[in-house]
Amino acid sequence: xxxxxxxxxxxxxxxxxxxxxxxxxxxxxxxxxxxxxxxxxxxxxxxxxxxxxxxxxxxxxxxxxxxxxxxxxxxxxxxxxxxxxxxxxxxxxxxxxxxxxxxxxxxxxxxxxxxxxxxxxxxxxxxxxxxxxxxxxxxxxxxxxxxxxxxxxxxxxxxxxxxxxxxxxxx
Amino acid sequence: xxxxxxxxxxxxxxxxxxxxxxxxxxxxxxxxxxxxxxxxxxxxxxxxxxxxxxxxxxxxxxxxxxxxxxxxxxxxxxxxxxxxxxxxxxxxxxxxxxxxxxxxxxxxxxxxxxxxxxxxxxxxxxxxxxxxxxxxxxxxx
Numbered sequence: 001x002x003x004x005x006x007x008x009x010x011x012x013x014x015x016x017x018x019x020x021x022x023x024x025x026x027x028x029x030x031x032x033x034x035x036x037x038x039x040x041x042x043x044x045x046x047x048x049x050x051x052x053x054x055x056x057x058x059x060x061x062x063x064x065x066x067x068x069x070x071x072x073x074x075x076x077x078x079x080x081x082x083x084x085x086x087x088x089x090x091x092x093x094x095x096x097x098x099x100x101x102x103x104x105x106x107x108x109x110x111x112x113x114x115x116x117x118x119x120x121x122x123x124x125x126x127x128x129x130x131x132x133x134x135x136x137x138x139x140x141x142x143x144x145x146x147x148x149x150x151x152x153x154x155x156x157x158x159x160x161x162x163x164x165x166x167x168x169x170x171x
Numbered sequence: 172x173x174x175x176x177x178x179x180x181x182x183x184x185x186x187x188x189x190x191x192x193x194x195x196x197x198x199x200x201x202x203x204x205x206x207x208x209x210x211x212x213x214x215x216x217x218x219x220x221x222x223x224x225x226x227x228x229x230x231x232x233x234x235x236x237x238x239x240x241x242x243x244x245x246x247x248x249x250x251x252x253x254x255x256x257x258x259x260x261x262x263x264x265x266x267x268x269x270x271x272x273x274x275x276x277x278x279x280x281x282x283x284x285x286x287x288x289x290x291x292x293x294x295x296x297x298x299x300x301x302x303x304x305x306x307x308x309x310x311x312x
Contacts (some may be wrong), residue, residue: 024196025220029227030234031189032201032211032273037235040175040184043243044280048312049172051302058172060179065276068190072281075191085198094269096284103286106268106295107275111294113260115301116253120272121265122203124258125225126232127243134245137254138261144206146298153267 031128038062043125044118044134051115105163106149113145177245190278193224203228204265249312264294 040046041064050061075112097103114120119138127135177298190201196221210221236242267269270279275294281297303310 015259017265021197022219025193025199026230027195028189028201028228029224031185031192031227032224032234033231033233034189035182035185035189035229037182037232037240038185038227039179040272041182042232042239043241045243046172049308051233051285052306053299054303054307056268057173060175063176063179064183064186065272065280067180067225067275068187069183069281071184072189072215072277073192073262074188076194076278078279079191079195082195083248085194085196087196088227090196091194093282094200094274094279094284096287099286099289103268105292106264106266107290107293108264109260110260110268110271111297112301113257113259113262113264114294115274115298116260116305117249117257118302119257119261121207121261122204122228122271123274124261125203126228128241129229129233130206132245133251134249134254137251139257141255141258142262143207143211145259145264146266147211147261147262148172149263149266150208150212155261159272162305163242 024087032122034121035068036151042130043124044123046117047114047120047123051118183191185283186273186277190273192282200274202270202278204261204271205269205274208262208266246312253311268294 038066039060041061046058047061049056055057063143080084080091110120117134117138121142124135124138124142128139193199193201199211199220201224203225206221208223209217210225213221246302261271268275270276270290273295275284275287275290280291
């Protein structure tokens with residue numbers, strides 16, 4: 001993936017502007033995957049035992065979210081005091097948009113899918129290598145769903161050029 | 172399922188640490204649905220780190236399995252059609268709503284983002300409702 005030394009004279013634009021650091025992303029992914037496994041979130045039955053509040057309720061997942069939010073809450077605060085990340089030019093935080101129907105409808109639909117099978121995106125992808133065919137069905141379907149939403153949003157935007165201007169309309 | 176507060180807490184701490192590492196070094200939010208979606212729908216330069224993060228997820232769970240950790244078996248009577256339907260809902264919903272359990276539920280809640288707090292409340296509510304219907308009304312799984 002690295003250009004051969006001495007032969008490529010182009011300035012490393014990509015690397016500086018938006019490539020991020022591969023090793024850091026890999027390390028973060030491994031930690032994340034180990035955390036999901038230790039917490040048993042890779043087991044959809046464990047997840048469903050949390051969501052099934054009227055059955056034999058297992059509150060374990062509250063501790064997963066609690067632990068993660070605690071570390072991220074403190075860690076993010078410390079990290080964001082710095083002017084920029086260690087290996088990239090700037091922080092890329094989601095824009096603070098107002099609450100809108102897209103957010104609420106999207107969250108509601110995601111919850112239905114999560115509750116149907118017990119998989120959210122992280123655990124579904126993490127289990128791809130464990131020889132369990134469940135995630136081999138789920139993950140491609142998830143990418144199809146995301147593609148469908150993107151296609152629909154783009155079509156809605158281009159089909160309504162006269163619609164009242166929204167922030168996204170001029171892109 | 173047995174209540175396992177300590178392993179749950181330990182796993183949560185690791186997930187939080189992963190999010191802090193990614194923000195501190197790369198300046199990016201560890202939202203898995205957005206990272207996966209961007210693997211297909213983002214500029215060329217944005218792809219390698221995303222792929223490596225997702226490979227890391229697979230490797231992390233793989234290391235756990237190689238070290239003798241418990242690995243879930245496929246459910247005997249769970250219809251693949253339901254997995255596909257669930258996957259489409261999860262992909263569509265996270266794309267529309269801009270995040271999932273990690274992006275909104277962990278990173279966004281940790282930043283006290285109003286959007287993420289609302290999204291997390293909504294997806295927990297609809298997930299609980301759906302699981303209740305699937306298990307106690309439809310008797311699947």
